[in-house]
Amino acid sequence: MNYAQRRLQLRKLVPQGDILILSAxxxxxxxxxxxxxxxxxxxxxxxxxxxxxDAALMILADGTEKLYVSAPDPGxxxxxxxxxxxRELADLASIEGIADYRKLANDIGKSTLWIEPxxxxxxxxxxxxxxxxxxxxxxxxxRELGRGIIALRSIKDDAEIAQIESAIALTRRxxxxxxxxxxxxxxxxDIVAALLAPxxxxxxxxxxxxxxxxxxxTLHNETYHHRIESGDMVLIDCGSESELGxxxxxxxxxxxxxxxxxxxxxxxxxxxxxxxxxxxxxxxxGTTQYxxxxxxxxxxxxxxxxxxxxxxxxxxxxxxxAHALFMPHGIGHMLGLDAHxxxxxxxDVGYAxxxxxxxxxxxxxxxxxxxLEPGFVITVEPGCYFIxxxxxxxxxxxxxxxxIRYDELEKYRDCRGIRIEDDILITAQGSRVLGPGIEK
Amino acid sequence: MNYAQRRLQLRKLVPQGDILILSAxxxxxxxxxxxxxxxxxxxxxxxxxxxxxDAALMILADGTEKLYVSAPDPGxxxxxxxxxxxRELADLASIEGIADYRKLANDIGKSTLWIEPxxxxxxxxxxxxxxxxxxxxxxxxxRELGRGIIALRSIKDDAEIAQIESAIALTRRxxxxxxxxxxxxxxxxDIVAALLAPxxxxxxxxxxxxxxxxxxxTLHNETYHHRIESGDMVLIDCGSESELGxxxxxxxxxxxxxxxxxxxxxxxxxxxxxxxxxxxxxxxxGTTQYxxxxxxxxxxxxxxxxxxxxxxxxxxxxxxxAHALFMPHGIGHMLGLDAHxxxxxxxDVGYAxxxxxxxxxxxxxxxxxxxLEPGFVITVEPGCYFIxxxxxxxxxxxxxxxxIRYDELEKYRDCRGIRIEDDILITAQGSRVLGPGIEK
Numbered sequence: 001m002n003y004a005q006r007r008l009q010l011r012k013l014v015p016q017g018d019i020l021i022l023s024a025x026x027x028x029x030x031x032x033x034x035x036x037x038x039x040x041x042x043x044x045x046x047x048x049x050x051x052x053x054d055a056a057l058m059i060l061a062d063g064t065e066k067l068y069v070s071a072p073d074p075g076x077x078x079x080x081x082x083x084x085x086x087r088e089l090a091d092l093a094s095i096e097g098i099a100d101y102r103k104l105a106n107d108i109g110k111s112t113l114w115i116e117p118x119x120x121x122x123x124x125x126x127x128x129x130x131x132x133x134x135x136x137x138x139x140x141x142x143r144e145l146g147r148g149i150i151a152l153r154s155i156k157d158d159a160e161i162a163q164i165e166s167a168i169a170l171t172r173r174x175x176x177x178x179x180x181x182x183x184x185x186x187x188x189x190d191i192v193a194a195l196l197a198p199x200x201x202x203x204x205x206x207x208x209x210x211x212x213x214x215x216x217x218t219l220h221n222e223t224y225h226h227r228i229e230s231g232d233m234v235l236i237d238c239g240s241e242s243e244l245g246x247x248x249x250x251x252x253x254x255x256x257x258x259x260x261x262x263x264x265x266x267x268x269x270x271x272x273x274x275x276x277x278x279x280x281x282x283x284x285x286g287t288t289q290y291x292x293x294x295x296x297x298x299x300x301x302x303x304x305x306x307x308x309x310x311x312x313x314x315x316x317x318x319x320x321x322a323h324a325l326f327m328p329h330g331i332g333h334m335l336g337l338d339a340h341x342x343x344x345x346x347x348d349v350g351y352a353x354x355x356x357x358x359x360x361x362x363x364x365x366x367x368x369x370x371x372l373e374p375g376f377v378i379t380v381e382p383g384c385y386f387i388x389x390x391x392x393x394x395x396x397x398x399x400x401x402x403x404i405r406y407d408e409l410e411k412y413r414d415c416r417g418i419r420i421e422d423d424i425l426i427t428a429q430g431s432r433v434l435g436p437g438i439e440k
Numbered sequence: 441m442n443y444a445q446r447r448l449q450l451r452k453l454v455p456q457g458d459i460l461i462l463s464a465x466x467x468x469x470x471x472x473x474x475x476x477x478x479x480x481x482x483x484x485x486x487x488x489x490x491x492x493x494d495a496a497l498m499i500l501a502d503g504t505e506k507l508y509v510s511a512p513d514p515g516x517x518x519x520x521x522x523x524x525x526x527r528e529l530a531d532l533a534s535i536e537g538i539a540d541y542r543k544l545a546n547d548i549g550k551s552t553l554w555i556e557p558x559x560x561x562x563x564x565x566x567x568x569x570x571x572x573x574x575x576x577x578x579x580x581x582x583r584e585l586g587r588g589i590i591a592l593r594s595i596k597d598d599a600e601i602a603q604i605e606s607a608i609a610l611t612r613r614x615x616x617x618x619x620x621x622x623x624x625x626x627x628x629x630d631i632v633a634a635l636l637a638p639x640x641x642x643x644x645x646x647x648x649x650x651x652x653x654x655x656x657x658t659l660h661n662e663t664y665h666h667r668i669e670s671g672d673m674v675l676i677d678c679g680s681e682s683e684l685g686x687x688x689x690x691x692x693x694x695x696x697x698x699x700x701x702x703x704x705x706x707x708x709x710x711x712x713x714x715x716x717x718x719x720x721x722x723x724x725x726g727t728t729q730y731x732x733x734x735x736x737x738x739x740x741x742x743x744x745x746x747x748x749x750x751x752x753x754x755x756x757x758x759x760x761x762a763h764a765l766f767m768p769h770g771i772g773h774m775l776g777l778d779a780h781x782x783x784x785x786x787x788d789v790g791y792a793x794x795x796x797x798x799x800x801x802x803x804x805x806x807x808x809x810x811x812l813e814p815g816f817v818i819t820v821e822p823g824c825y826f827i828x829x830x831x832x833x834x835x836x837x838x839x840x841x842x843x844i845r846y847d848e849l850e851k852y853r854d855c856r857g858i859r860i861e862d863d864i865l866i867t868a869q870g871s872r873v874l875g876p877g878i879e880k
Binding site (some may be wrong): 027028029030031032033034036037039041077079080081082118119121123124135169181187189190192193196197198200201202203208209215217218219220221222223224225232328338339340342343344356376385389390 | 444453459467468469470471474475476477479481482517518519520521522536558559560561563564565574627630631637638640641642643646648655658659661662663664711725769778779780782783784825827829830865
């Protein structure tokens with residue numbers, strides 16, 4: 001679908017009211033003029049293709065469309081060079097009407113539908129435009145509009161799949177570059193430099209701050225100061241964006257030297273077994289992502305029983321969530337213009353109407369549980385972690401001791417973390433791992 | 441001065457009221473959990489050395505000090521690993537009192553002094569804590585506190601100079617790496633990859649989004665998509681941060697091939713002459729940065745007269761700002777924990793009490809004009825640009841035609857832009873170009 005078709009579809013899904021979609025703004029870092037690199041709002045980009053800050057799309061109740069932008073200040077030409085006119089921008093997005101962003105407030109009324117911005121400057125602006133206090137924005141945001149956007153953005157067409165695959169292809173080069181740089185004595189940050197170079201050379205943003213760590217057991221480790229020691233593993237979780245802003249999200253875990261130790265190899269094989277079981281489950285037509293999660297966790301539990309770290313009836317163990325000691329996160333999430341696609345729309349993305357996220361430890365971090373439909377792109381990313389603080393907390397209470405061999409586990413507490421992740425397209429017949437193969 | 445001494449000095453400069461200084465926050469990029477890399481507020485870092493988000497320093501009227509932080513959530517350990525306790529953080533900053541950031545509002549009263557945050561989330565929080573609308577924050581911010589902070593941060597001690605010089609040393613490596621990568625056929629972004637690699641490998645942020653462009657005439661060109669052609673020049677304006685967050689800010693302009701063309705060489709020499717004249721002026725005890733600006737512009741005017749692009753009485757030309765056609769920006773700014781150091785404090789940084797920024801085109805962009813004092817670190821960064829839109833605008837009006845040879849200028853309109861920039865320390869006896877020499 002082109003941008004105009006997407007807007008038409010949205011208008012059909014949300015037939016009443018004026019629909020307002022805001023672009024991102026420049027975000028100050030040290031002071032107003034020192035900004036973070038601009039990153040467009042994914043929904044605005046999805047419906048317009050434009051990469052402009054401080055713009056807005058209005059789809060009126062009668063189906064007409066307006067693009068709100070600020071006319072360039074002629075004095076700015078010395079700082080910015082020539083920039084496209086409002087008309088040129090609107091033409092790029094096939095939008096007929098143009099209007100002044102600074103007068104947008106005049107066109108916002110009680111029947112205007114909008115979603116709550118995650119950007120704080122936009123929260124403030126919307127508060128000013130609507131007369132609502134910032135704290136009241138969530139309850140006036142249109143859940144119906146959010147659901148319409150989710151319905152469209154969830155189903156990726158061929159052009160979007162091609163974008164994701166091009167992001168994965170670049171990510172594969174990044175990971176190959178990084179892997180070639182891994183050697184004992186270097187810092188994690190040395191590997192980050194190798195990882196990012198191919199993306200910077202193509203002027204591609206990262207889909208998220210990459211994880212490059214010898215301490216994979218810290219799930220969101222975004223610092224890079226450890227020195228790589230012989231015998232370490234290096235976990236790399238990263239993804240480039242494509243030209244149009246679509247994301248890759250890939251994880252690989254490598255030995256610091258040529259090969260894993262025997263114990264690392266056993267644990268790696270356990271995670272790989274879990275990942276392959278998860279991917280296999282994605283191919284079952286009509287499966288839910290909850291079932292994908294459970295399939296992977298079942299395989300992980302079985303593998304950890306083989307290793308001697310778990311025990312007992314596998315189904316009981318699964319239902320009680322014993323594996324969450326080793327894998328306290330969900331199996332994966334939607335992927336698209338965001339790494340956690342549409343996460344700002346809340347659990348309507350991952351949970352069907354009437355269903356709720358579990359509060360069980362581990363499952364409480366499962367972002368996506370619903371039935372998988374053709375066109376969904378999701379990640380499958382099981383891991384196995386030895387988190388000393390978590391082990392100690394569970395061991396002290398002998399938590400789920402019917403399923404965990406705490407005595408044996410003590411010998412593994414310094415094993416850190418392993419994760420393997422790929423991006424999967426759900427098709428009418430099954431599923432397909434996206435992108436060129438990446439060694440695992 | 442250590443952090444405790446800095447706070448003591450601030451308390452002496454601002455003797456009344458409780459002083460509140462806020463740390464930066466995590467800034468959402470795609471959704472609340474997908475954030476830009478964290479960047480600390482420079483003033484909070486200056487007075488505490490801490491790199492924590494969501495913290496605050498209070499220096500009470502009686503001189504006692506409190507650090508507000510949030511106690512870590514035990515559940516977060518799986519995501520973040522072990523983190524320092526509030527007591528450990530306060531000890532790092534030599535602060536005696538600790539308190540809960542979530543209860544900070546209770547300790548904010550009418551006599552609390554604060555500066556207006558540039559971060560929009562902090563604007564909102566401060567509005568909530570003080571009961572003031574966000575739009576009223578500027579008029580309730582303490583200009584006295586701002587001036588006290590400026591007075592301290594403006595004078596760099598030896599340890600700060602060492603930090604800036606280490607940032608410059610790394611920046612020199614970045615520029616050498618980039619220069620070695622320049623060749624016709626490559627993209628600007630290829631050069632960016634080479635430029636950033638040494639900084640990423642040391643886990644150092646950039647002081648600002650680097651400029652790497654074959655179109656130096658666009659002053660703030662932060663895209664990198666041009667292909668480098670034979671005969672181009674590549675302008676690189678960049679700076680790494682040091683370990684403690686101090687900035688370098690260096691500009692060099694290189695030929696795409698081995699040598700400049702004759703015309704490029706003439707223009708380059710004109711800019712170099714202007715830069716050396718500016719640097720020489722910084723060495724005159726008691727000079728103002730306004731005089732540094734004028735010294736550089738005088739030399740540039742003389743050089744452009746020699747080339748045949750300008751004419752007439754040099755002092756008249758200077759006073760009327762004819763050179764601003766070629767150099768529409770100021771000669772430089774303060775440098776420290778920010779690239780434009782303390783720019784969020786407004787013109788109190790660069791202009792003495794009772795003086796105002798000129799409205800003349802060119803001078804209106806001069807961020808720093810005041811008397812230079814020992815311990816100031818400033819940039820000297822003249823340039824010469826051929827901005828087609830600006831040339832056309834002036835030529836159409838024959839603006840300042842007594843000083844500009846518009847007929848001759850027409851032949852140069854595709855010459856683009858050159859800039860040369862170094863960082864200068866003002867000393868008691870004169871001034872010193874900081875860092876290892878960088879070829880120019």
